[in-house]
Amino acid sequence: MSQPFYHLRPNKYVDRCLFVNVLERLNSQVKLQKHRYIGFGSYLFDDFKLLHDRLNIGTMISLESDSTIFKRAKFNAPYKCISVINQTSTDYISGDNWGEQNSIIWLDYVTPRALGQQFSDIATLSNTILPHDVLKVTFNANADTLGRAENGMDARLEKLRSRIGEHIPADATPNDCNKDKYPLLLLKCLQIMLSKNFTETKYDKRFVLPLFSTIYQDSQHLMLTFTCVILDSHDEEEKVKACFEDISYVNFKWDEPSLIKIPELTVKEMIEINKLLPGKDAEEQLLREFNFVFDDKAEEASSYISFYKYYPSFQSINF
DSSP: OOOOOGGGOHHHHHHHHHHHHHHHHHTTTSOOTTOEEEEOOTTTOHHHHHHHHHHOOOEEEEEOOOHHHHHHHHHHOOSTTEEEEOSOHHHHHHSSOOTTOOEEEEEEOOOGGGHHHHHHHHHHHHTTOOTTOEEEEEEEOOGGGGOOGGGOHHHHHHHHHHHHGGGSOTTOOGGGGSTTTHHHHHHHHHHHHHHHHTOOOSSOOOEEEEEEEEEEEETTEEEEEEEEEEESOHHHHHHHHHTTTTOTTOOOOSSOOEEEOOOOOOHHHHHHHHTTOSOTTHHHHHHHHTHHHHTTOHHHHHHHHHHGGGOOOOOOOOO
8 A cells, every 4th residue: 555755644743753752752661672662564664764864773674575666665774773675464473473672562453354354463462562662553543444335333243243253342233333333343342352352361461451542533534542551560560650750642552542633834834833732721722713724623623732743844854
């Protein structure tokens, strides 16, 4: 699936910045420098560059299943420490690739019809993931991918059952498959699957500590992300939580994602809007003074106030 550049995807750009910010905070308690990073770099490698530059991670693996994009990715890899592997995430996860080295893993899924395989991959990964590993997953949470709304919510729920039936909560209703509730239903399904696979026993103390989740619009699709760290000590859990005391979007909850819904701004608009931030009456001011931007959309104004520090700013450079 062809992906546009990040300056055309400000919501995804902000989501990526939140992830890196969380890793930097986590690094004060769980040393991440010797972790390896596993992700889908495509041929741009934006997240790889950030994690190498900001956390000095020196072992990085980019998975690329498409043979043509694989060649382009090999050519564009910005650092020697990035290994581009022509393999699907399913094959890599199920292979003998793990050992004792800790990992930061971002499974940036985009294909909704492969949701069943994606859940299966995460379940397989949960058998080998180690304490202090960090896992981030991205899902396509566009409810229309389950079928057209006019065909009814019952049909959507049945489509979801055909993909991940065993993970759907018993109290799920067809109404959970509407546009607004479907991302929350996916989070519940993920919680059920991970909680089952990380049941603490006498011999295995590993458990999932959710850090944060987000919902954002990316092109024509609504996307859902979930980020967690694996721990094996509840004493350490309190120390990890202390790293994020002043970051509101890190709420350690499964079911309260942050909405990233910021408008596309000109440089002049961004400069003038930012002059009002932070401030206790900022939302009211934005809706009043920049109605031509926010159009009475309090949701967008609130989201921008939360994440304005991460809004992308690009400059033209002549090589």
